[in-house]
Amino acid sequence: MTRITSLPADDATCGWFHLSQARQPRPAHSGQTKARWVVVGAGFTGLAAARQLATKYPDDQVVLIEAQEVGYGTSGRNAGFAIDLPHDIGAEDYIGDIEIAKTILKLNLGGQSYLKELIERYAIDCQFKHCGKYQAAVEDRGIAVLEAYRRGLDKLDQPYQMIDGRDLPEHIGTEFYRKGLFTPGTALIQPAALVKGLADSLPSNVSLYENTPILDVEYGDKVVLRHAQGSIIADNLVLTTNAFGMSFGFLKGRMLPVFTYASITRPLSEDEQARLGGKPYWGVIPADPFGTTLRRTVDNRLLVRNSFSYNPDGRSNRKYLERFVERHRDSFARRFPMLPAVDFEYTWGGALALSRNHMGFFGKLAPNVFGALCCNGLGVTRGTVTGKLLADWLAGEKGELIDFLLNAPGPCANPPQPLVSLGLNLNLMWGQYRAGKES
Structure with a gap:
């Protein structure tokens, strides 16, 4: 028997969750249930896997288990970028091997296209805008990153626009950045609203149980x-729990639960919107991975996301929220000096499941146990497409993308404790310091 020693425990202050339409959570599981397919984890990956299993096996009941409320966990806490392009930070041009990059592009586009189809089919109100994204830089090192990425995009034959700093205010209002690189393929979403909508539109042969942590x-x-109120017996278990897969006994010492933090403002007044200028909604990611991500949302709020912490148990820690909200205020003030009276309404943290070699896991974990784990910060598109493809593979399908995922090396081993904690914490501190004005 494997005891689950670490359970999700996210903070209660996620702006995306509270600003999205309230829904009635499905009841927690009780008693004993038997099912051919049981999926644990109702984020982007688990929702896609459960939906596709239910589609492939319409005569089977698929059980989907969520430890918290849908939309409250990691999938509802990201910055809301459904990114299409590969971005290999270990490669000189951020593209790397061109054939691998082409396949990753197909994966990301597959996830994005599937989400768009579901959003349209079920009229999910999640502020979906296929408006592209900006990657922006203020330091010389960041500008060099943009130039390198431009060379990679040329190699991949993908469209982009380089924008000089003096022209960026027409796009994003702020004069803070010296250069930007715009790519048109990214979609922006309200992630908690999307996850809630996906949960409420599952096929009738999916039984979703929320607030049911497995013990x-x-x-x-x-x-x-087993859980506090009963048990579930599965012919086949599908784990879509990201870093919590380690608590279930798999990929131990191969995933890194790293939290990142965001704050979102109240809605801007008409006067504040006029002072800001720029387009009505947009998203900016930093040239430096440790820099600041920005969003202007459809409902005229500004989001700031930066700062990282390594939480080995995958659980939120209040001290980081209190520490990093001050950094958010500083980042906001430097970028939006024309908005001195705009306060944050919510500040929250959200987990990333990372691996040192930037690889995820896809396939068989043990007899009757399968998983799509470790999205490396691309949960919206990559989580969605790997969940769907895992279900396709379990239904006997084959194909280029499935083969690619099955043959990937998977997450590499981490150094033993306490070396991994010491090394990662030092790396996070150094990266955030080195980001300079990008932070």
């Missing part, structure tokens, strides 16, 4: 998952 698992010919 222990027994692996064997059948997989028995």
